[in-house]
Amino acid sequence: MENLFRLVDHEDFFSRRCIWVNGPVIVGAGPSGLATAACLREQGVPFMVLERADCIASLWQKRTYDRLKLHLPKQFCQLPKLPFPEDFPEYPTKKQFIEYLESYARQFKINPRFNECVQSARYDETSGLWRVKTVSTSGSTRTEVEYICKWLVVATGENAECVMPEIEGLSEFKGEIIHAYHYKSGESFRGKNVLVVGCGNSGMELSLDLSNHNASPSMVVRSSVHVLPREVFGKSTFELAVLLLQWLPLWLVDKLLLILAWLVLGNIEKYGLKRPSKGPLELKNTQGKTPVLDIGAFEKIRSGDINVVPGIKKFNNNEVEFVNGKKLDVDAVVLATGYRSNVPSWLQEGEFFSKNGFPKRPFPHGWKGNCGLYAVGFTRRGLSGASSDAVKIAQDIGNVWKQETKQRKQRTTACHRRCISQF
Numbered sequence: 001m002e003n004l005f006r007l008v009d010h011e012d013f014f015s016r017r018c019i020w021v022n023g024p025v026i027v028g029a030g031p032s033g034l035a036t037a038a039c040l041r042e043q044g045v046p047f048m049v050l051e052r053a054d055c056i057a058s059l060w061q062k063r064t065y066d067r068l069k070l071h072l073p074k075q076f077c078q079l080p081k082l083p084f085p086e087d088f089p090e091y092p093t094k095k096q097f098i099e100y101l102e103s104y105a106r107q108f109k110i111n112p113r114f115n116e117c118v119q120s121a122r123y124d125e126t127s128g129l130w131r132v133k134t135v136s137t138s139g140s141t142r143t144e145v146e147y148i149c150k151w152l153v154v155a156t157g158e159n160a161e162c163v164m165p166e167i168e169g170l171s172e173f174k175g176e177i178i179h180a181y182h183y184k185s186g187e188s189f190r191g192k193n194v195l196v197v198g199c200g201n202s203g204m205e206l207s208l209d210l211s212n213h214n215a216s217p218s219m220v221v222r223s224s225v226h227v228l229p230r231e232v233f234g235k236s237t238f239e240l241a242v243l244l245l246q247w248l249p250l251w252l253v254d255k256l257l258l259i260l261a262w263l264v265l266g267n268i269e270k271y272g273l274k275r276p277s278k279g280p281l282e283l284k285n286t287q288g289k290t291p292v293l294d295i296g297a298f299e300k301i302r303s304g305d306i307n308v309v310p311g312i313k314k315f316n317n318n319e320v321e322f323v324n325g326k327k328l329d330v331d332a333v334v335l336a337t338g339y340r341s342n343v344p345s346w347l348q349e350g351e352f353f354s355k356n357g358f359p360k361r362p363f364p365h366g367w368k369g370n371c372g373l374y375a376v377g378f379t380r381r382g383l384s385g386a387s388s389d390a391v392k393i394a395q396d397i398g399n400v401w402k403q404e405t406k407q408r409k410q411r412t413t414a415c416h417r418r419c420i421s422q423f
């Protein structure tokens with residue numbers, strides 16, 4: 001384990017599978033876990049990264065569709081200490097982003113323990129240490145391991161599990177049902193009527209992909225959605241918002257974004273895309289609901305290639321009935337119904353994290369809990385929010401680590417002197 005300063009496997013002493021980690025345990029090897037590990041490496045702090053999948057950035061490598069690109073300009077998506085290569089386009093592709101993350105892990109010598117799913121983590125008051133239990137799988141063997149450490153960094157992400165909706169009759173639906181999580185391409189849906197449930201960035205982009213593959217998508221908009229063009233007059237809408245926020249209050253920036261969206265897209269409500277009453281940035285900040293940054297789906301809605309439908313009442317075999325009473329025959333269902341955090345399922349703690357798996361305190365205060373607990377990547381501010389957390393966490397742990405290392409050295413020297421003086 002080259003990324004560990006001192007790893008003691010108590011195989012011969014106590015239980016076969018109790019491992020003391022000298023430094024923090026980081027749960028999750030996505031961009032957030034990698035960013036924290038890299039910053040800790042720079043601080044000279046050893047660490048261990050536990051990852052349930054068999055690769056880094058599993059969301060990007062395994063659970064996203066082929067045509068995915070970053071939807072914010074690259075300067076908002078790079079991790080600390082290593083910029084994107086200069087030849088990367090403004091919006092890197094998924095493949096490029098993964099390449100970057102792989103080189104990031106190499107550069108900072110981050111070697112996660114793969115196939116280790118954290119089942120529980122609790123703070124042991126008596127010892128003042130965290131006990132992190134995992135199940136590790138290798139082929140058909142299952143091993144339970146307990147890691148013991150002073151610091152625990154939660155980096156399992158805002159999108160750890162898929163949200164599966166409960167819809168009457170859906171379980172009797174005879175056609176294919178997949179979540180956006182498993183969707184790769186519209187190729188296998190060619191010629192089919194596909195119901196896309198949900199109209200966030202996933203629902204919009206999968207509908208566009210389906211239409212590009214000559215499927216007929218119908219997209220469910222059950223409440224409301226903010227659609228903004230990804231660019232306004234050649235400039236990134238997101239970047240523009242960030243610039244404007246330096247001078248203007250958020251409500252005013254929201255108003256300006258909506259005016260610009262109206263100038264570029266026109267009135268979207270007449271196509272069934274009702275806008276929320278809160279502005280796009282306010283909604284993102286308060287409820288975590290990301291506005292759609294449109295890359296072409298809206299044009300397909302306008303041309304009728306993507307059919308917008310209201311909320312679902314129920315399924316009756318392959319016929320879906322909507323809340324307005326209209327009915328439609330569909331061959332397949334794509335659930336673009338979003339994701340959720342899985343922290344409540346494994347972290348036994350009720351002070352820092354709330355029941356929804358996000359830190360209770362909002363950005364920028366949600367990175368540090370008590371007793372050596374930290375959270376990275378739960379800011380609802382994408383990759384730039386994760387980077388900002390990672391820098392702060394590594395700094396915080398680094399300070400204590402340096403202090404303790406100094407004290408350890410002093411103790412060792414004092415002990416040496418005592419020992420020597422006894423001779």
Ligand SMILES: Cc1cc2nc3c(=O)[nH]c(=O)nc-3n(C[C@H](O)[C@H](O)[C@H](O)COP(=O)(O)OP(=O)(O)OC[C@H]3O[C@@H](n4cnc5c(N)ncnc54)[C@H](O)[C@@H]3O)c2cc1C
Binds near residue numbers: 028058117155159384
């Ligand atoms: C389709 C999609 C596109 C996105 N595009 C952008 C974008 O363009 N720009 C942007 O800023 N943000 C974007 N985001 C937001 C996204 O949250 C970040 O891109 C990023 O992936 C978050 O990194 P993370 O490390 O926090 O979480 P993740 O990437 O989800 O990584 C978490 C890791 O933790 C592991 N894990 C989970 N539970 C356990 C457990 N119990 N034990 C061990 N390991 C566990 C997972 O396997 C995973 O590898 C996008 C999100 C999605 C879904």
Ligand SMILES: NC(=O)C1=CN([C@@H]2O[C@H](COP(=O)(O)OP(=O)(O)OC[C@H]3O[C@@H](n4cnc5c(N)ncnc54)[C@H](OP(=O)(O)O)[C@@H]3O)[C@@H](O)[C@H]2O)C=CC1
Binds near residue numbers: 224
């Ligand atoms: N290119 C990129 O970079 C992309 C980025 N992403 C990001 O990934 C994250 C997740 O996005 P996404 O997967 O779109 O999830 P979201 O949570 O943003 O959207 C979920 C959608 O599903 C709808 N929904 C949920 N349950 C039901 C139901 N029972 N019936 C009908 N509709 C339902 C929601 O409607 P309601 O609002 O009414 O609850 C909402 O429209 C976001 O941060 C997004 O920005 C996603 C795709 C591409």
Ligand SMILES: O=C(O)C(=O)Cc1c[nH]c2ccccc12
Binds near residue numbers: 072290380
């Ligand atoms: O894609 C995501 O999930 C993000 O969180 C990126 C993001 C952070 N802040 C935003 C504001 C508007 C649109 C996207 C984002």
